[in-house]
Amino acid sequence: MTLLETTVGGLVTANPVWVGSSELTMTLGGLIACVDAGAGAVVAKSVNESAAARRQLDIADYAFVSGTGRVRPAGAARRGDGLLNRSGLAQVDLDDWLAVLAAAVGHGAPRGRPVIGSITLADPVAAARIGRLMAGVVPAVELNVGAPHGREAPAVRRLTEADAVHDAVRVVRDAVDAPLFVKLPGQASDVVALARAARSAGADAVGLVGRYPGFLPDLDGGAILGSWGAWGSPACLPMSLYWVSKARTALGPGVPLVGTNGARTATDVLRFLASGARAVEVVTALWTGGPAVLAELVAGVDAYLRQRATIRGGGLEEFVGSALAGAREYADVPPMRSPAWLPYTARWSRSSGR
Numbered sequence: 213m214t215l216l217e218t219t220v221g222g223l224v225t226a227n228p229v230w231v232g233s234s235e236l237t238m239t240l241g242g243l244i245a246c247v248d249a250g251a252g253a254v255v256a257k258s259v260n261e262s263a264a265a266r267r268q269l270d271i272a273d274y275a276f277v278s279g280t281g282r283v284r285p286a287g288a289a290r291r292g293d294g295l296l297n298r299s300g301l302a303q304v305d306l307d308d309w310l311a312v313l314a315a316a317v318g319h320g321a322p323r324g325r326p327v328i329g330s331i332t333l334a335d336p337v338a339a340a341r342i343g344r345l346m347a348g349v350v351p352a353v354e355l356n357v358g359a360p361h362g363r364e365a366p367a368v369r370r371l372t373e374a375d376a377v378h379d380a381v382r383v384v385r386d387a388v389d390a391p392l393f394v395k396l397p398g399q400a401s402d403v404v405a406l407a408r409a410a411r412s413a414g415a416d417a418v419g420l421v422g423r424y425p426g427f428l429p430d431l432d433g434g435a436i437l438g439s440w441g442a443w444g445s446p447a448c449l450p451m452s453l454y455w456v457s458k459a460r461t462a463l464g465p466g467v468p469l470v471g472t473n474g475a476r477t478a479t480d481v482l483r484f485l486a487s488g489a490r491a492v493e494v495v496t497a498l499w500t501g502g503p504a505v506l507a508e509l510v511a512g513v514d515a516y517l518r519q520r521a522t523i524r525g526g527g528l529e530e531f532v533g534s535a536l537a538g539a540r541e542y543a544d545v546p547p548m549r550s551p552a553w554l555p556y557t558a559r560w561s562r563s564s565g566r
């Protein structure tokens with residue numbers, strides 16, 4: 213076993229930096245490029261049974277937004293940008309898509325880089341039918357039940373109640389004869405309850421968390437993209453890590469978690485791992501920086517874990533979830549020695565003269 217090897221729901225991958233599902237993984241060329249760039253695993257673009265979900269891709273659009281709120285011109289996106297976008301599912305017949313997946317798996321498998329199939333939920337029975345066929349060609353299937361476009365595009369679903377997650381996953385689980393990973397939304401009142409429901413319905417691993425629904429006025433009487441969209445940014449990282457760490461705490465180390473939403477750097481990937489994820493799906497950083505970003509992330513994680521191993525021993529396995537040793541419930545935090553708000557409030561008190 214190498215330092216970076218990680219096992220998720222029975223799937224062994226060379227490193228924990230995975231490429232998540234997006235238009236980058238919608239063609240055989242894109243899937244192969246991700247494998248060759250060093251991804252631990254590659255999740256293919258989602259499909260489902262709905263013609264409407266495929267048509268959504270005709271109106272896909274992408275706005276990269278700087279930290280100060282400026283929309284970048286096309287092609288000028290930077291790593292730290294947020295992304296507001298519309299998207300749709302792969303416009304391909306299922307038979308053709310299965311052939312693409314089989315070819316990608318054939319390229320990745322001898323290199324130790326699994327290619328994972330993906331379904332974004334519309335109807336659970338149809339997802340089960342697709343999942344059964346997919347499991348014949350891929351080593352694992354990811355089921356996304358948390359599409360951020362779910363309200364605007366009903367042909368992709370965003371389930372936010374535990375019962376709904378349980379029922380949908382159960383139907384797909386019964387049909388899929390391969391590891392099943394379930395990707396959950398980040399915007400729900402209790403994502404841990406959704407994770408528990410997915411697991412009790414038979415998910416082999418749980419993905420946390422999907423991107424958020426978003427809206428950005430352009431201040432000229434309109435909206436960026438001219439519609440609502442899905443939003444992700446580096447600032448989403450702590451929100452994703454909130455649910456990863458809470459799920460790890462509640463479900464324990466025996467339930468494999470896959471982190472996603474907000475990783476742009478190797479440090480971000482390490483933070484996902486320290487919070488309890490066994491692998492991290494990255495997408496937006498690759499849109500802005502290209503394939504070289506993958507090698508950079510893997511090298512950064514490798515360098516950190518190597519250094520840590522020389523000081524403390526242990527490898528990736530010991531690092532996963534390690535941040536929780538230093539995280540307390542509020543009731544267990546001792547009082548601060550001096551009020552922590554003083555440095556912030558002092559100049560306001562001075563300016564009022566009181």
Ligand SMILES: Cc1cc2nc3c(=O)[nH]c(=O)nc-3n(C[C@H](O)[C@H](O)[C@H](O)COP(=O)(O)O)c2cc1C
Nearest residue numbers: 232233234258299356444472473474475494495496
């Ligand atoms: C343009 C775009 C398309 C995406 N399409 C899918 C998809 O088809 N299925 C899916 O499960 N996730 C999809 N995602 C979500 C990503 O797989 C990933 O979870 C998300 O982008 C968060 O990671 P990031 O912060 O590294 O971008 C998409 C994301 C983007 C940005």
